[in-house]
Amino acid sequence: MPSTNDGAIRIDSVSHHYGSGGAEVTALGPVDLTVDPGSFLVLVGASGCGKSTLLRLLAGFEEPSQGSVQVAGARPTPGVTAGVVFQQPRLFPWRTVGGNVDMALRYAKVPRDKRIERREELLGRVGLEGTADRRIWEISGGQQQRVAIARALAAETPLFLLDEPFAALDALTRERLQEDVRQVSAESGRTTVFVTHSADEAAFLGSRIVVLTRRPGQVALDIPVDLPRTGVDPDELRRSPEYGQLRAEVGRAVKAAAA
Template structure:
């Protein structure tokens, strides 16, 4: 699905909130190029501008200075990227399947194909047979799976996730990390994932960008040489390579926040 035309390019990007004496520069300047199919993790301390960068990539905000381009054009909200937030933000009056079908409608999937596509997406995130369940009948982890399926409904080149597992228990978080890692590998979709966790960054990323304290700038850019498929997740987490990477990221985050 990805091609060279899906390259993400940030050039001299800065973003400020407010004006005059109350202006706060949240991020920048940042120069960054992301190749198609990459799984990039933005990691740093709270308040360093990670979520601001994600909103710029989604097209929800425009940079105060510089340019953000996906495939040579500024991002268009709802078109350039599927987005998963910290909270699922589902419609409680719709069923699990209804939430996904609404996303398929907005994605202009033909009516006759929506039911089949809905089941494919729910199966991909481990929710087969749950299309008719109500949102309040499923767990927080399952709700976040629905949010992921909804974000995957549109065939966008980019998948953005803003600390989507922060509110979940440790076991559910690990399972969803494994699911997102697998979904990204299967779809080939470029993924940018925001977290403050060195563990999460080391497990998920094919590339890890450590941001400095506000205004967020690239403090460290780490390529990851861990296998993306064909390895048991628990074995990966126990491997010396993973341990060294996690420690390197943790040290970098602390240094960047100092």
């Protein structure tokens, strides 16, 4: 298990541009944000406001044009700082379910004699016990996304990042996966950053919700959430007036920030 101290995020005066000269696009910023270890931060905002850019900076896939991004006091390193889940599962179709998780465990240098146990534990966590030998094409889109989540958790990275991971799934599957990600994130103790444009999803998942303005994305609103994180029936949570109010507040804020 990662220590719960190692997932602190510090974003200082970060802006990010793409292209150069007349074709330069400022995608993001300036943004200042500090995130406590173990938080479930949801970034919500209209399409094109820079959410994926911010996530890529946190993963270390890109360096900010200005300012600094630090995770546990250091610059993010791709593959080391964060496990990432994208909108598409991006699995290796010629490998089995277990094979896809195994690759991530090998990459994370988990010793061979520990790998099977660890793989089964990860598959169990995402509700896929007993499926290691299945082929990727034999399982549903929702199950494929579960494999992608297990893979992202394989290396014990301080961050768990998800970029609109459920946008392509049907409503019912999306709700089940939201419930599981909420749980898995709490169990793992990792700092989670989840990007979405859905106010419903943000309200259900976040322990903190940051609403971004339209491009270049800046923090429009920073909402702490005190809905219970564990020991609560998800359907009950979704029916609660507190959730309803929060969802409405986030919905209004996203609309206002995009205007």
